[in-house]
Amino acid sequence: MEYLTIALAKGRLAELAMDMFTAIGMDCSEMKEKSRKLIFTDEKNKVKFILVKASDVPTYVEYGAADIGIVGKDTLLEEGRNLYEMINLGFGKCRMCVCGKPEMKDKIFMMNNLKVASKYTHIAEKFFRDEKGQTVELIKLNGSVELAPLVGLSDVIVDIVESGKTLYENGLDVLYEVCELSAWFVVNRVSMKMHTERIMNIVEGFNNIISEEK
Ligand code: PRP
Numbered sequence: 001m002e003y004l005t006i007a008l009a010k011g012r013l014a015e016l017a018m019d020m021f022t023a024i025g026m027d028c029s030e031m032k033e034k035s036r037k038l039i040f041t042d043e044k045n046k047v048k049f050i051l052v053k054a055s056d057v058p059t060y061v062e063y064g065a066a067d068i069g070i071v072g073k074d075t076l077l078e079e080g081r082n083l084y085e086m087i088n089l090g091f092g093k094c095r096m097c098v099c100g101k102p103e104m105k106d107k108i109f110m111m112n113n114l115k116v117a118s119k120y121t122h123i124a125e126k127f128f129r130d131e132k133g134q135t136v137e138l139i140k141l142n143g144s145v146e147l148a149p150l151v152g153l154s155d156v157i158v159d160i161v162e163s164g165k166t167l168y169e170n171g172l173d174v175l176y177e178v179c180e181l182s183a184w185f186v187v188n189r190v191s192m193k194m195h196t197e198r199i200m201n202i203v204e205g206f207n208n209i210i211s212e213e214k
Contacts, residue, residue: 004191004198007099008068009075012017014185016071021049024089026204057082058186067191068199073181074160084187087206089199090213092183096123098147098176099167100156105175108156109134115155117141117148126156127178146170 006021008014017029027042031049040049052060053157057071058081072092076085098108100114107133108114109132117139118124139154146166147176148154160181161167161174185206 002195003041003048003067004068004195005048005050007050007052007057007060007069009069009071010051011054013054013070013072013092014051015116016183017089020089020206020209023209024202037208040098046092055079061186061188064188064190067188067195068202069186072182073179073184074120074123076184076186077179078122082120082189084189084192085184086187086203087185087210089183089185089206090210092181094160094181095174096120096158096178096181097161097174098127098156098158098178099146099161099172100175101171102173104149104156105173108175111155113137115139115153116158117145117154117156118158119143119145120158123157123178127158146172 010015018031022028026045026047031040032048038051050060050066054071054075055078058076058079059071060066061083062081070089074096091191100108114134114136115127116136118125121143122140122142125136125138128136139148141148145157145159149172150159150170157177158178164174167173185203192199
């Protein structure tokens with residue numbers, strides 16, 4: 001039997017995904033040990049897990065280097081790759097929000113050339129252009145985005161809010177909610193045809209876990 005390759009977004013989502021794969025009978029023990037390895041094999045189930053940077057998961061899946069991926073909706077929206085979004089796994093829940101200093105709240109949608117800093121410039125551009133009909137100046141950052149409005153790099157940010165702690169500790173607020181986010185199970189379009197039964201078994205297993213949790 002051919003190996004199925006599953007790409008996990010390194011970090012918290014990978015940990016939660018491993019719990020789900022373990023619950024449906026896959027062996028993730030090798031991956032749970034702290035190491036620098038990037039490929040882990042479950043020989044019994046003929047599955048390979050690869051650990052990749054979150055923003056690269058949709059790329060591996062679109063090109064078929066991975067048959068399946070577990071990745072946040074934020075990354076899927078930002079990367080806009082051609083793949084099947086099969087199941088909303090319901091974990092890793094957070095929100096994509098426009099955030100900034102509280103005094104910006106009533107002004108954001110009225111300002112000309114609003115400066116928006118984000119790791120998610122595609123999501124930000126689409127939101128302001130399509131939903132609000134507003135032209136904004138986008139500034140791409142790669143992390144610690146909350147700094148931007150504090151040092152005058154931007155008027156607002158578009159970023160993920162989970163607990164709200166980062167915003168609170170930096171004197172910033174949610175000004176507008178763009179959308180809700182969570183982890184998704186995604187599948188390569190060709191793999192879906194080639195390995196329908198094996199993939200649908202996993203989907204069924206995951207759906208059972210999700211409905212038990214509800
Ligand atoms: C994310 C996000 C926020 C923070 C939100 O950053 O960009 O900064 O988490 O979480 P909270 O609402 O629970 O405080 P991440 O930890 O991925 O690091 P980054 O600064 O490199 O983006």
